[in-house]
Amino acid sequence: MHIYHQLLRSAVVTSAALVVVTALVTSCSSKTVGGGSDDQLLSFVDPFIGTGEHGHTFPGATRPNALVQFSPDTHLIGWDASSGYHASDSVIYAFSLTHLSGTGIGDLGDIALLPFSGADSLKPVATFDKATEVATPGYYAVQLQNFGIKAELTSTDRVGLLRATYADSTDRKLLLDLGHILQPNWGHKVMGNDLRLVNDSTIQGTYYTKGWAEHHQLSYTIRLASPVDSIALYRDGKRELIQPGYAVTKDTADLKLHLYLPAGSEAYQVKIGVSAVSPEGAEKNLTAELPHWDFDAVHQESRRIWSEVLSRITIETKDTTVLKNFYTAVYHAHIAPYNYQDVDGAFRGMDKQIHQGDPKDGHYTVFSIWDTYRALHPLLTIIDPDQALRYGRSLIQDYQEGTILPRWPLAANYTGCMPAYHSVSILADLVAKGLASKEDLRLWTEAAVRSSIYREDLAKKFAGTRELDLITRHPYYKELLGFVPADSVPESVSWGVEMAYDDWCIARLAEAAGLDSIRQVYDKKALYYQRYWDHETKLMRPVMADGKFRTPFNPRFSAHEKSDYTEGNAYQWSFYAPHDMEGFLKLMGGKAVLEQNLDTLFTTSSRIDGAEQSGDITGLIGQYAHGNEPSHHIAYLYNYTASPHKGQALLDTVLRHFYKPTPDGIIGNEDCGQMSAWYILSALGFYQVCPGKAEYTIGRPLVDKATIRLKSGTFTIEVKGNSPANKYVQSAKINGRDITGTLTFSHADLRAGGTLEIVMSDKPRK
The missing domain is CATH 3.30.2080.10 (GH92 mannosidase domain)
Structure with missing residues (x-):
């Protein structure tokens, strides 16, 4: 029987309790969302929808039209690596700052970090149990099983914030992988790195890649919550210890940094500001959008922003499936295009030159x-x-x-x-x-x-x-x-x-x-x-x-x-x-x-x-x-x-x-x-x-x-x-x-x- 007739004949009429969704029109004030109808709208959004089969979505933390999509990379090779994530996977290679949502070609996956513990290896890889994954608008969390680490992600428009809770308070490490790329088998490759170790808690640089985007670069400023004990740099697999003041320019090698963090029982946090203009632009973005270390406040602000977007349309239906599909669709419909402009209005144009625009308007890619x-x-x-x-x-x-x-x-x-x-x-x-x-x-x-x-x-x-x-x-x-x-x-x-x-x-x-x-x-x-x-x-x-x-x-x-x-x-x-x-x-x-x-x-x-x-x-x-x-x-x-x-x-x-x-x-x-x-x-x-x-x-x-x-x-x-x-x-x-x-x-x-x-x-x- 043809699928059309099969579906029409087999459609099951379900009787669900009437779910009436009403939403208050939220303002753009700094007040965070508590409970009530706005939280109810958020509860219908599931960022995991579309991460299986060939939907090519990602579950990580982002805001509407944001430059940052802080998300786990579980899939690096092939068509289903387009967003860096696939629901069938059980390992995480890193958490990177930029991703495409639902495309048929992959790119981005810029600036990759991974908290880890245990014996050093050039490229540690985390295993995880999907039952520990949590994804809601503006937030992602997962338990890295083999490392005994809970990793949590949230973000502003141009800044990613990582919170890592280590089971072993005396063995805390962080990988910065500047050789990380999505779909290397499809011609995506790293073309160079500028890197400067500003001090023992700040790293700046620019990451150059070539793939679907012929000439792509993303600058960053990484700020650590407290100074590191030491840093090891791996260039093409060869290890050396580096000190503040260390710098490289357009180094085309595969660069990986192991950051050895101080012992402590509290969660360790890292924030990463990004810019398509310059490391200085990334610094401005970080300072303007995230001058503090309050992870929960950033998360709640993301919830408020997403609540305002979702409440532009309110629906009533007897079917909770419709509610979940509908509000997840509203969520996915507001991820791209991305605002490619810095907080001061500067952006890199199609002529590869820096232009100055109005920060209120944004410039999009x-x-x-x-x-x-x-x-x-x-x-x-x-x-x-x-x-x-x-x-x-x-x-x-x-x-x-x-x-x-x-x-x-x-x-x-x-x-x-x-x-x-x-x-x-x-x-x-x-x-x-x-x-x-x-x-x-x-x-x-x-x-x-x-x-x-x-x-x-x-x-x-x-x-x-x-x-x-x-x-x-x-x-x-x-x-x-x-x-x-x-x-x-x-x-x-x-x-x-x-x-x-x-x-x-x-x-x-x-x-x-x-x-x-x-x-x-x-x-x-x-x-x-x-x-x-x-x-x-x-x-x-x-x-x-x-x-x-x-x-x-x-x-x-x-x-x-x-x-x-x-x-x-x-x-x-x-x-x-x-x-x-x-x-x-x-x-x-x-x-x-x-x-x-x-x-x-x-x-x-x-x-x-x-x-x-x-x-x-x-x-x-x-x-x-x-x-x-x-x-x-x-x-x-x-x-x-x-x-x-x-x-x-x-x-x-x-x-x-x-x-x-x-x-x-x-x-x-x-x-x-x-x-x-x-x-x-x-x-x-x-x-x-x-x-x-x-x-x-x-x-x-x-x-x-x-x-x-x-x-x-x-x-x-x-x-x-x-x-x-x-x-x-x-x-x-x-x-x-x-x-x-x-x-x-x-x-x-x-x-x-x-x-x-x-x-x-x-x-x-x-």
């Missing part, structure tokens, strides 16, 4: 844009529009420094990862929702246009580096032929259809800026997706340089980074024209054809062909793959047919079976908040199919009631007759206006506040 433009950024325009705008302006700052908008900016580096140039989608959505100023529009349009064409100047500039991947031949072929030829470049169909959407976004930016000639050019390019539509197979099919479709053609075939589709196949990529659904329907032959194609997608065999198929194709219902982002809007396309109820049933299946409050509870890579943002919006009952078009379409809400805090007022969602069995929408009203016929409402409707009322039933609406 780690944008997983190919993933997050779809739901994360639209979500933030609702619950935190000021932050959404800061992200957009940060991308524009990247353009001003590097002359092109980034696709996946990482640590002041262009990575060029993933197709198209979806920064323009983020900008267009901000404009569509009235968040950009008139002064922004011409610069934003300029940035978008210059980022949509082949740049010979940048191809020369980035030659021989990882950043060259930002500059591809795909835009060149698009301008020359109007399509991307499959016999010239891989992933041609994905590039072609996604660039068409991005060009539509550029047209909207130009339209808002009053640049009509540019609007006309890019509105024409927005229709280039049509070139890939094959009326015979009713799929988006690769086109060869001679203008003919690829033959033979297997729509189930996938070869990672080698076939005609990015991390997918023809089935998963044949429903992508979100900006032109009216034209897309006309192209394919109308609503009935779309419904038939959707039915085929969700009910055909889940077999994927190809020995090198992409590992990202997960969460299959037929050929729909919820574990990867190109499928995320597809179930909502049933709202463009005569059978919206089919999409509602499918959304119920995805929400209930592909999200679980367990380590393996995320069906694919979390991707810096996109998987979570999809869940948040879908559980609330609506989704934005086309970012840049300020319109939402209704799906299948899981919550009984939700209240969203807006800048002025609230937006309430009331779901009547909701239950696991009642998965079908019977009617919908927005502020009293019936929208049952369209199942759509505008961002203006939401922004004005008021109420969305949805009535559910166990039978499809006729």
Whole structure:
């Protein structure tokens, strides 16, 4: 039996006690959270969700958008080392200060420390019992079994704080590993170390690496709670004792420091300030954010900050599983992007130079844009529009420094990862929702246009580096032929259809800026997706340089980074024209054809062909793959047919079976908040199919009631007759206006506040 039908038939209706979550709106005062509803929200967050299978999340201590993610590294090799942690592991190599959340490629893992005891070894490794692990927002703790040490982590935005309690008060050591790296088998390596032993309780330096980020450096200041007895330095395994004043510059050796701590029964603490600018910047960050040694106060302040974030949306539901999934999703949706700016406003730009910004604005990195433009950024325009705008302006700052908008900016580096140039989608959505100023529009349009064409100047500039991947031949072929030829470049169909959407976004930016000639050019390019539509197979099919479709053609075939589709196949990529659904329907032959194609997608065999198929194709219902982002809007396309109820049933299946409050509870890579943002919006009952078009379409809400805090007022969602069995929408009203016929409402409707009322039933609406 097909998985869709299996899941629908085997769905178990559970009867849980009614859990009503209400949250007080907390202020940004220094008062810490005690008990009550805010603590209740925090209790629903489980940072271990997504740390198993291929979710690639981490459980360590962090704050919203913080530069520091202080977390254990249990996994160094392979795909599942992307975040440095995997739920199946039983050893800890170190606790490092920076991590990526849910990505498919690893980097960071900077500045690694490990408390240890017992006999010296060059690289001590801790064993641990998972039953001793504790992770909550802003806090992580574990018992290191073989060393008899309890390690606890907390953090501010730019400072990590370690508290280690040693069972043997006379045998206390600390490893500083400056050769530590994640995924060394994937080309990530240490390029050098600057190190200075300032005194017997302070170490400063800069750590240089090369990997996904071509030129990455992170400076640090390490402050010890009390002076060390002695320090041994291991350079390429050779031991020497060092004294205050010792320094090295750009030492490329594998450096490890063993710090011998004074005896004592009290817990020993270490704080590490970091900066992308300089050791002096790290010192400023440490002094400003953590001038004291009160571990519990830092932890409680993190709880207060996370409580404020979680309380932006309050929900009521009968299902505790929904509560855990929902608030963990809100937590994961606020980890990235990271604020890359020091407390004084200094930051390292895409040109690798130091710039001065406004500390209130921040400057951000780690944008997983190919993933997050779809739901994360639209979500933030609702619950935190000021932050959404800061992200957009940060991308524009990247353009001003590097002359092109980034696709996946990482640590002041262009990575060029993933197709198209979806920064323009983020900008267009901000404009569509009235968040950009008139002064922004011409610069934003300029940035978008210059980022949509082949740049010979940048191809020369980035030659021989990882950043060259930002500059591809795909835009060149698009301008020359109007399509991307499959016999010239891989992933041609994905590039072609996604660039068409991005060009539509550029047209909207130009339209808002009053640049009509540019609007006309890019509105024409927005229709280039049509070139890939094959009326015979009713799929988006690769086109060869001679203008003919690829033959033979297997729509189930996938070869990672080698076939005609990015991390997918023809089935998963044949429903992508979100900006032109009216034209897309006309192209394919109308609503009935779309419904038939959707039915085929969700009910055909889940077999994927190809020995090198992409590992990202997960969460299959037929050929729909919820574990990867190109499928995320597809179930909502049933709202463009005569059978919206089919999409509602499918959304119920995805929400209930592909999200679980367990380590393996995320069906694919979390991707810096996109998987979570999809869940948040879908559980609330609506989704934005086309970012840049300020319109939402209704799906299948899981919550009984939700209240969203807006800048002025609230937006309430009331779901009547909701239950696991009642998965079908019977009617919908927005502020009293019936929208049952369209199942759509505008961002203006939401922004004005008021109420969305949805009535559910166990039978499809006729």
